[in-house]
Amino acid sequence: MFILEHLWIIMALPLAGSMLTLLAGRHWPKNYVNLSSVGFPVLAFLSYCELVREFFALSANQIPWIQNYFTWMTAGPFRVDFALQVDQLTIVMLGVVTFVGMLIHIYSIGYMAHEDGYYRFFAEMNLFMFFMLTLVMAANLVVMFVGWEGVGLCSYLLISFYFTKKSAADAGKKAFITTRIGDFGFTIGILMAFWLFHAVDYKSMFDTVANMPAEGMHQWGALTSICLLLLAGAVGKSAQLPLYVWLPDAMEGPTPVSALIHAATMVTAGVYMVARMNPLFSRAPAAMLTVAIIGAVTALYAATIGLAQSDIKKVLAYSTISQLGYMFLACGVGAYAAGIFHLMTHAFFKGLLFLCAGSVIHAMGGEQDMFKMGGLRTKIPWTYSTMLVATLAISGAPLFAGFFSKDEILFDTYAGPNANAVLYGLGIFAALLTACYMFRLIFLTFHGKPRFDEHHVHVHESPKVMLAPLVVLAILSIVGGWFVLPTYWGGKDSFQGFLDPVFSASNQLALQMHPNWTEPPHLLELQMTGIAVVVALIGFLLALYLYIIKPAAAKKVADGTRPIYELLWHKYYVDELYGAVIIGPLIWLSRNVLWKVIDVGLIDGTVNGLAFFSRRVGSGVRHIQGGNTRSYATWVVVGAVAVTVFFVWMVR
């Protein structure tokens, strides 16, 4: 019971690593930095393993296991404890964060070896782990918000790691501010939750809503508002429409950062939050539908942009946005477990994809443009094969991890209690595009003839310290989805079964709200799977045709659909639109109207005008002060009399 009683240890370990590296790392040789900054995440993972062991010894009524550490805020009726909790959902998330986090830290030893600010990088990565673990283990909304903002800070710091580059500094700022816009909603959501429940901890809130009758739900407009406000926060953090714009720019950060923060962990925080708040969302159908629509539309929207990008990391960034869309879709149709399942498998294969991309960039000496690569297959075989595994996984090739999780989401969208055929259509079309743009990436990067000057670029395979994490993640990208396998011969889905205590109440509620819904036949499930595979295959063949069989065709297609291609290439001009409609006018208004006209002109001008006026009056009155001693004496007498009269009147 040691770790269960001292949950804080898990998050304190990376914090200790961060502080140590930050304070002493400047003067340390690299080995020491490695030891402290990779050692602590490894310890965190080990303590997580111990936690799991202890967790399985708990009885069902001890879960969620909540630990109160100290009162963080208290004023009037408002009170927030710094409390942590562990339940099944936490266990899954903690596993993803500590394990993938540990692997990426190890990988970074190799990737960052030649960078300035080595210690700074690791200190910030460790700090990120601390905040991410806080976010995941929080037992109330405010502590979750601590982690939420904290990971945002680390994301800001790490995106602008190469801060002398203007683009990197801009990207970091953009990431922080855009997510802050979402967090505005999150904040108001917390305020409203406190107003409604007079508590912000999950347990009290969920107990309160659990006692609400299902039929009286429409009266609870407040609940829908809370969910929509929280969703705004999730949309910002998880880079969904319309607040996704920061994530592609975030690729300015070092690649391990993209893998850890902008693929595997932080960006999934929004999904985690929606899943965590499932008792609230399940009672707010309108909010649920919004979640599903945002998810499905984003999944397709980002996938289309991914088709036309040339920067290897940008493709992956849009792919991440798209895959996060799937997770939102899952939560939106009430398939929370499927969403979390996809979150986990995505952490494996997308983390892997980014690490592979990093390995490619490393091999190419910093080049990120896929059109300047090609033919790398034989030169960096390990990177190639692991990346291929990840690509198969994300495209939904049978038996790979992504296949199972995406399949489950699409199936629930089509046939679950909250089924929605239109959203399913969007989702399946996005799946086609996913296979297409991912294989486009593979073909452009690894196949064909090299399109770079082989005399100048010395392609080399990455060191073992980078390859080892690739191999581990590749294995997980295959076997990570096998929890579901038993269902194909009528067994139980052990992943869903594990998470059941967290989501079962919401699932039952969904059944109550849709009394006419019946369990779909097993055959339908197999048919749906078949469709998904065929669709992925079409995507693959499309990419194969355009980039391998007839490389000229790709150009022809691009030329033939020039306006569409341009639109995709410029990412639908959304950045430009935001700039022209929001940012530009706001700055113009602030500078030219608020500051120069209202502040300096109107307000200050009025005051100065009054001052000028009173000076004119003063210069008139000045004649009293003529320098004549006798007239002064008169005034002194008058004044004295006045004061005396006043005091007599007062003291009377």
Place this chain on the structure above:
Amino acid sequence: MQNQSYLLTVLTFFPLLGTFALLLLRGDDHVWIRRLTLITSVIEFILSLLLLRGFDIGNGGYQLEEVHHWIPNLHIHYHMGIDGISLFLVLLTTFLTPLAVLCSWNSIQDHVKEFFAMLLVLEMGMVGVFCALDLFLFFLFWEVMLIPMYFLIGIWGHGRKIYAALKFILYTMFGSILMLVAILWLYRVSGTFDLPAIQGMLSSGLSLPWGTQLLMFLAFMLAFAIKVPLFPLHTWLPDAHTEAPTAGSVILAGVLLKMGTYGMLRFCLPLFPEAAHRAAPIVAVLAIIGIVYGALVAMVQVDLKRLVAYTSVSHLGFVVLGIFVFNPTAMEGAIYQMLNHGVSTGALFLVCGMLYDRRHTYEIKEYGGLAKPMPILCAFFLFACLSSLALPMLNGFIGEFMILIGVFDSQHFAWASWAATGAILSAVYLLWAYQRIALERITVAKNETLPDASARERFILIAASVVILFMGIFSPMFTHRMDATTNALLEQMRTTASYQAQSWQTQVASRTSSTKPTTHEVAMRSVSLERQARP
């Protein structure tokens, strides 16, 4: 308790002792002038920590009181005392003063003796303002404190310092005079300058006609609103800040602005609850305009110090909003935010000063890429920015969040939402400023060789950062000491409001024609006030 009964007096006049000691030193003995000032202010800080020991957490009334006859004919007393509101403001003052001394160490080279003497006199005035419980005494300290500030800006400032100093003094004087009138008027109707006595009378025994109450409230309020400064009375602030020496800015932002909000809590609310309640919508809207407007104008500033100055307009808007919803959570948040703003904005001004010492300019475009030559200074700069933009686990978040919770919980949904946009905008202006100063490539060659923070500067920044972090984590240590006072204050407002309402009802009933406010209106209002401040 007996030996502590002179603590407030000692605390108030100890800096004056330091000033006299300074006057004995030779004018060109700069080293000892600085040392003596530093020693005085540090001892003062340590003395002020004794307040925490003597303070009774559960007591909502005034504590550590000292009452002596001063001018018996006019019933003026020397009455000192603190409560949960002023306790930490005194500590804030004594904490910031040594930092202000340290940051002036090398940057003040002319009239060194006079400068540090002024600083200590200023400290006396500030501590006095927070401790005085006699209106006359309060006014005296209020005015005493203006004079050294005027000279600090006017003599040791930069640029248009005379203009700025004059603007500062004229604005404040304008408010003070109205306040003086109101104080004399209160004296006339109550026969005393003693604040607790007047409070007692107003909640039973002394009826103040509605019109009188309103006028008095407005007079006090105007004086304090100028000081805060509340939009649209804020235009003295950017000038005063920009031209003041660093120490002046730190004290000005850190402590002097708080006197406005402190005054509202100390006088406007308990003495004139009905007027405060009626004015609340207007005040709150002005505060919210201040939050958004201050942030937007800060965003587009080209002068770093002016930028930080405008952030004060924004942050103090939060405080005023928190005060004027009459909710215990929001009120404690407001008091907390007063302290936060003092430390965080103080830290930002300290950084500005350190940059100025190196380059003698506040122009943002003169900087850029500073994180390369001076990583430590920039790290602390970022830390101060994060505290100011309310990152959780740092102090700013606690204050803002409590205010928002309180405002929202009082059913003012729209106010809370508008105020919360301040959190987005603060990220915009601070991170943008940070980027233009610390990140990107160095554009001015001189910046490449700037020295990083010296040991003295590091000490200053570490001291501020430790407090920022501490207040962000252990907030109950502060709020526990405010609980009783805020509850007592809200209770006081309730009793005073209902007593005054009763007296108006009888007045109204005795008249043939009813004038505003109607009986019904007053009754409704006092009921809603009752509901507002539910326990």
